[in-house]
Amino acid sequence: MISYTDYFNLSEEDMRAILSTALSKGGTYGDLYFQHMIKNEITMEEGIVKEAAKSISHGVGVRTLKGESTGYAYTEEISTEKIKQAALVAAAIADAPTEPGPIAIHEEQFPDQYPVQEPTTGTPLEQKVAWIQQAEESARHYSPHITKVTVTCYDSLSNIQIVNSEGRLLRDTRPMLRFTVSAIAEKNGNRQIGISSGGGRVGNEYFTNVTPPTNHGTEAARQAILLLDAIDAPAGPMELILAPAESGILLHESVGHPLEADFIRKRTSAYTDRVGDKVAHELVTVIDDGTVKNDRGSINFDDEGTIPSPTVLIENGILKGFMHDRISATIFGVPPTGNGRRDSYKFPPIPRMTVTYLANGTSDPGEILESTRKGIYCKSFRGGQVDISNGDFVFVPIEAYLVEDGKISAPVKNLTIIGNGPEALSNVTMVGNDFSYSDGRWTCGKHQHVPVGVGQPTIKISEITVGGSELGT
Amino acid sequence: MTIDEMKVLADRTVKHAVTSGAETAEVGVIENTEFEATVRNGSIETLLESVSNHIMIQVSVDKRKATVTSSDLSETSIEWLIGEAIELAHVMDPDLFFDLPDPEELGSVEGELKVYDPETLSLPTERKIQIALDLERAACSLDRRIISNGATFSNDVKSKVIANSLGFCDGYRKTSNLILLSCAAEDKPKSGENTGKKQSSFWYSAAPSFEALEPIEHVAGTAVSRTLEKLGAVRPKTCEVPVVFDPHTAAVFLEAVASAVDGGNIYRKSSFLVDKLDQLIGSPAVTIIDDASLAGKLGTRPFDEEGVRSRRTIVMAKGRLKSYRMDSYQARKLDKKTTGNSGDTSNFYIEPGLYNRGEIIATVREGLFLTMLFGPGANWVTGDFSQGAQGIWIENGELAYPVDGFTITSTFLGMLDGIEMIANDLDWRRSTTSPTFKVKGMTISGT
Known part of the structure; x- marks a missing residue:
């Protein structure tokens, strides 16, 4: 080669x-x-290692x-x-x-944010197949109602060299691992799907130090089986509790995208000209940070050569700044923030998030639950989307439950939750002390696809619109 | 590269794979010439121009299959790739359903498909930039409140050759042209809350030939009216009402239906339409067609990525599910024949009805005219449907006021069964396309 x-x-x-x-x-x-x-990419389905x-x-x-x-x-x-x-x-x-x-x-030299012990790219196929088989088996054996299991092991290695007219030259090797299990459960004509996925800029040590393949298998199966008994979600405004880690997708959509500075310089974002304004509850501090170790969204330098550092977007509810690429930074007279990212050499860079998270709070997660009279508790998500101009954002839970009188009750299905960025973040009335990053699974699609990370503690939003099908009585 | 040069490369690669130990080989060679000019506020925002190539090689040994792709078309690279593919295949499990397509299915559609427009390549860059500038000016001159979010002219030429070890080797060129305008306007909600709120929208025209693009005034006018009609939007009350999908949102719905009838999702049991063939699942108003052989559309092509001849397939006939969309592997898994749906999208559409849009809206006493859907809440595995929405509230058969910040929820089966009226406004700005239709009742979740 x-x-x-x-x-x-x-x-x-x-x-x-x-x-x-x-x-x-x-x-x-x-x-x-x-x-x-x-x-x-290697895929196993129907019990055979089918695609490479x-x-x-x-x-x-x-x-x-x-x-x-x-x-x-x-x-x-x-x-x-x-x-x-x-x-x-x-x-x-x-x-x-x-x-x-x-x-x-x-x-130029820079700190390495993703040291890898044992690179996955280059690992013998037999080893990858063994992980896949372990995951498949653990999903299939979880319950006789699991009817299909698909497991995919993806890895990539991207070698980058940037040289610019200022004479700066940077070289990097970016590893990526993503391991995904999906499981279909069927019972009496009801069909549900569970998905578990994770990875990051990591090597094979991910499977021993973070999440073993069997955990992904069991988790996908558990979700699918749980959803077999889910009831139709209610419709209308109510309280919302978001579990740690994955729920960071709320931030990514609600304020992340509208704070990307291309929308600001084009004056199409709802946050244009609003630095210094109160745009969220004072409990809310939001940071974008490409230096989170081995995260799916971390970068040693962005795709125009800027070495990242944590960027505070919202501090105690006050809008502090935006995520810039070189173009927007020049226009606003600020240093670039290391958010100029691209899908590949086929695209010019544009402002994108790296690892976006909501800083830890002080509330006990148990107390957050107990304080909730009627609402929804969301644990994992299919994804989300935002209208950056009017501020409306949606996210779709996979695993979610009704909350009644401080207790989690039945799992619910078929719902989208819709909020408005500034309004929803002003309604964040409790922030937990149980911060955690998501296992690396998210890809953000803003014309170009880039891997991103999210993180968050448990939070409570006092009112948001839950879009299920069941009208209240 | 010329198509002939690409054919020589594809054919040589197939032969090389077979002499290297592959039992079957399938090769695709693709070249894409792209151009895009976006202007904003009268200046160039981005100007992109490039040519890219790649080769895709699929081999099998003892029914074990592997695929390699590369943007390096050099002989040494291809030789190395074939070796990698064969090595990968050996690690796979045998898949008894794997095979190349039935030789009788291979070939091109007869007749002129009108998917290649030489003008696409010959338009000078200055002219293309000027079209984008004119489009933006046309929009901004319509209303002082309009903030331009960019006007784009883009076009590309895609050349594709498919060859396999059954002796098939053929290629074609395809063009597409697009004009797109995105814009926004300041919104001032009555409550005084939500400072900085804006409304935005876009509109576009796309076609294989440059000539078939709609006039820029029309595209600009639609983008501007779709933006301004949202100003002052309020959150509707939580209720159940009829919903009229405009062609844009109807196409979003149909795209999810396309995933549900995809043969891969069917054999994986990942669709609410598993085991529903020949059943009446939709209203008698609904007929859905897949047809990559239709001349002059964005999803038109002479054959699919396996070299299987394009054809017309009735997917749903008056509410009855008649066929899935399958490649040859999926068809074997389901004991059916391929429908020529390997790879790129074909043309997939709901047959137009007899009504005009106004007549449909006039039948709604209270309901929603839906103009925007967003979020990943269309779950074709379970058949659940819940999405973020925007639109215009209908009162007494007339469009009354804009609404946003709400969701609409139902199930695919409920919606397919609930389609009561279909309009005559099918257009071909996209390859998956639908006319306006009305669904009997859906849950609106708002205040």
Whole structure:
């Protein structure tokens, strides 16, 4: 196999020449994004190891910026000539031919946020198959009502090299592991699905230190079986308790996206011009942090070379700032926050979240439950979505229960919960002391797909609209 | 690359895989030429242009299958990939249902499919940027309240060759063109709460040929009216009422139905339509067709990703489920014949009815005209349906005032059975598409 370093092995002189081409028409900034990526996926279903897929992609993206304008082109033929052609295409957003100054290239170092003991990419197939079989067996044996089990082991290794017109050069190797079990349960014509998934920028040690394959199998089966007895969810406004970890998806949708600064500079977000305003209950502090160790959303540097640090978005209810890429940071006159991310070399970076979480509180989770008269308790989720302009966001629970007089009662199904960002976060009346990060499973799709992380303690929202089918009496 | 060059590469790769020990081999070679210009406030926001390639190689040994893909089409890389694929296949379990398609199914649809428009490639960049600028200007000139969120012109040319060890080797080129406008406007809710609230929407036109795009004035006008009609939206009360889906939300619903009739989800028992074939599950008003052989649409193609000839399949006939959408493997699993649905989406649509939209709305005393759905609450495995929604409240048969911040909930079976009236407004701006329809009753969860 050809090593990726061979692909990226352009001389400094060539890289300088290409960057000069990118700026030759008056662009004020340019960068090259080299990527070589290997993805492996093995799937077991119906009791057999059925699908194996390997994919290799490599390319170089060339970007030219001028003000808010982006020119972008990429090539999958890694030759100086082809990359220069791409640079000419990117350069074309500007139209004032200039002679860019000399660029001195220097490689930069950074702390490693995802040290890995035993990389999954490169692990013998037999070992991956063994994990898959363990998970499948534990799901299948959970109950005779489990009728189908699908297990997927995905791993990837992405080698990145960024060089920009300021002369900064950064190289990184980004590992990723994602292990997923889905189980179908059937009883008397009722069919339910349970899903358990996790991983992160980790190696095989994930299975011993974080979640063994069998736990994913049992968890998927447990959810599916539980849902067989779920009742139709109620409709209308009520109290809501969110369990720790996974519920961070609420933040991701409700305030995460609307605080991405491309929506702010375009003035389409409901939070435009609102820094310093009270936008949430004073118990609420929200942080985006790409430096959480080995998290699915962590990054050593973002996809335009900014080394991340924790960004406080909301502090004690007050809006403090936004998540920036280079373009928005320049416009707002602030340093980039390390949120310029991209799907692959095929895309220019845009502001994206990394690991977004709600800081720990002081309430005892038991007291939060006891304080609730009538509501819903949500533990795990299919996903969510937001309308960044009007602030409406939704999320769809997988595992959720009715809460009556301080106690968890029947599991419920078929519901979407809808809230409005500023309103829902103002209604956060209790924050628990049991913070935890989600096991790495989330992918965010804002035109481009990037892996993200979330985290949260138990919280209570005093009123939100629960969208089930059962009208109250 | 030319299609002929791609065919030579695909054919050579199949032969190479077979001589390397593969019992069956299937190869896809894909080239994509993309262009996108987005403008905002009269300046270029992004200008993207690129060509990408990849090769997909599937091999099997003793009914054990593996797939490799790569963006590196060099001979050394392909040679290495074939070796990797065969090695992977050996670790798999045998799957007795695996095979290449029946040779009789392979081939192209006869006749002109009108999916390739040479003008797509020859339009100068300046012209394409100008179209985006004109589109944005047309929208902003309609109303002073409009904030542009970008106007886009994009087009691409996709070339695809499929070859397999049965001797099939063929290819085609396909174009698509898109104009899209996104915009927003400040909203001032009556309560004084919720400072900064805005309403936004978008509209677009897309077609294989440049000529078939709708006039920019029409796209701009629709995007602007879909945005402004939301201003002042209130949360509706929790109740059960009839819901009229506009073509946009009807298509979102139909996309979830498409997943429910997908052969893969059926044999995995991951659909509410398992074991429902030949049963009456929808209202007699509902007929659903899958047809990748329909000329000139976005989902049109001569054959699918296995080389299986495109065809018309009646999925639901007057409420009765007649067929799933299957590739050849799924068909073998279900003891049926392939419907040519491997890979890319085909054209999938609800047949239009006789009414116009106004006539349908006029039948609703109190209800919802639904213009937006969001969130992952359409669960085709269980058949549950609960989504975030926006729309316009209907009072006495007329559109009365905008509503947001609520959900609508029912089940797929309840909705399919509850479709009472279907409009005559089917359009082809997308490949999965539906006319306006009215559902008898759904739960609205609001205040």
